[in-house]
Amino acid sequence: MPASTRRQTMLSGIQPTAIPHLGNYLGAIRNWATLQKDFNYFLFIADWHALTIPQPAEELRENVFKLVAYLLASGIDPQYCTIFIQSHIPEHLELSWILNCMTYMGELNRMTQFKDKSKKAEENLNAGLFSYPVLQAADILIYRAHFVPVGEDQRQHIELTRNLAERFNRRYKKKVLVVPEPYIKSDGGRVMDLQDPMAKMSKSGAFSNGIIFLNDSDDMILRKVKSAVTDSQQSIALANISPGIANLAEIYAILSNEPVQQVLESFDGKMYGQFKLQVAERIIDTIRPIRETAQRYLVDRKFLHEVLLEGSKKARKVARETLGDVFEATGLLMEKQLS
Numbered sequence: 001m002p003a004s005t006r007r008q009t010m011l012s013g014i015q016p017t018a019i020p021h022l023g024n025y026l027g028a029i030r031n032w033a034t035l036q037k038d039f040n041y042f043l044f045i046a047d048w049h050a051l052t053i054p055q056p057a058e059e060l061r062e063n064v065f066k067l068v069a070y071l072l073a074s075g076i077d078p079q080y081c082t083i084f085i086q087s088h089i090p091e092h093l094e095l096s097w098i099l100n101c102m103t104y105m106g107e108l109n110r111m112t113q114f115k116d117k118s119k120k121a122e123e124n125l126n127a128g129l130f131s132y133p134v135l136q137a138a139d140i141l142i143y144r145a146h147f148v149p150v151g152e153d154q155r156q157h158i159e160l161t162r163n164l165a166e167r168f169n170r171r172y173k174k175k176v177l178v179v180p181e182p183y184i185k186s187d188g189g190r191v192m193d194l195q196d197p198m199a200k201m202s203k204s205g206a207f208s209n210g211i212i213f214l215n216d217s218d219d220m221i222l223r224k225v226k227s228a229v230t231d232s233q234q235s236i237a238l239a240n241i242s243p244g245i246a247n248l249a250e251i252y253a254i255l256s257n258e259p260v261q262q263v264l265e266s267f268d269g270k271m272y273g274q275f276k277l278q279v280a281e282r283i284i285d286t287i288r289p290i291r292e293t294a295q296r297y298l299v300d301r302k303f304l305h306e307v308l309l310e311g312s313k314k315a316r317k318v319a320r321e322t323l324g325d326v327f328e329a330t331g332l333l334m335e336k337q338l339s
């Protein structure tokens with residue numbers, strides 16, 4: 001048996017809607033980089049999902065390359081991890097249709113991300129936004145992933161994926177699809193917006209000052225952290241930690257590999273200004289090398305093309321195999337059965 005099939009499969013995806021931010025990094029990307037060697041690992045750029053919000057064509061194209069450069073600069077290694085573009089593997093959409101035919105409208109109506117996004121949508125809501133989680137389920141199930149490392153905001157989508165896999169296997173009385181587990185770390189799973197610590201940091205956030213992007217300059221990071229919303233106190237008081245301070249402390253704790261309680265205790269009584277400077281320093285030390293390495297990858301387009309072509313070749317092989325089993329179970333005829 002080849003090494004890649006002996007190990008369990010892990011898979012995740014990220015949308016190419018902007019440069020990744022600190023929430024993406026702490027909630028997802030850094031975990032992907034740590035886990036890649038221990039699993040049969042698939043990571044893809046979710047460009048079909050990005051289309052659920054209108055994207056200028058040239059920007060979308062460029063964002064795909066930028067995203068891949070930032071992933072590689074964050075430690076994702078194509079030697080261990082199969083990186084590819086979602087839209088290069090049509091099998092995702094084929095499985096997605098089959099799953100659409102067994103997903104209930106009520107299930108999709110209950111998705112909190114759909115409810116949030118539909119509140120924000122200025123014009124007519126598109127059907128893609130509604131069936132978004134079904135495509136996400138297909139992304140996962142087509143690779144028979146055992147684990148899906150994501151941030152907290154994706155938990156409900158993974159739950160739906162599990163239900164669909166179980167429903168499919170039950171309906172067709174065969175264990176065709178693997179029921180995946182979410183992999184969500186207890187720290188960093190929900191990094192909050194620096195300007196609105198009650199809302200998660202999000203590429204579509206209302207204030208760009210509240211989002212730290214992986215391409216922000218050192219000065220920009222310092223400015224954003226300094227202006228982070230806290231509360232009416234001047235200094236850290238352990239008995240009274242506001243959401244803004246808790247968020248900064250969690251970021252600091254992850255980046256310095258310390259428990260958050262220990263961080264808060266060590267800053268107890270210190271002025272907010274002093275604490276913010278230390279948080280900014282930790283973030284700058286993490287982001288600077290990523291930003292600089294990504295710039296180098298970005299000028300080597302040929303290398304990025306090779307990584308993505310190699311990735312889709314490997315991914316396609318697995319996806320075709322699963323889809324063959326799905327056709328067989330559901331009674332759909334494969335073209336090759338006619339010759």
Ligand code: TYM
Pocket residue numbers: 011012013014015016023024025026027028029046049135136139140148149150151152153154188189190191192200201202
């Ligand atoms: P996306 O592109 O919004 O985010 C990529 C990853 O970053 C995590 N994340 C966060 N983690 C902590 N704090 C935050 N503030 C924060 N914001 C984002 C997300 O949880 C995610 O893990 N639907 C997915 C893309 C996708 C996918 C998939 C993921 C499509 N198909 C299949 C896994 C499996 C999304 O929009 O992620």
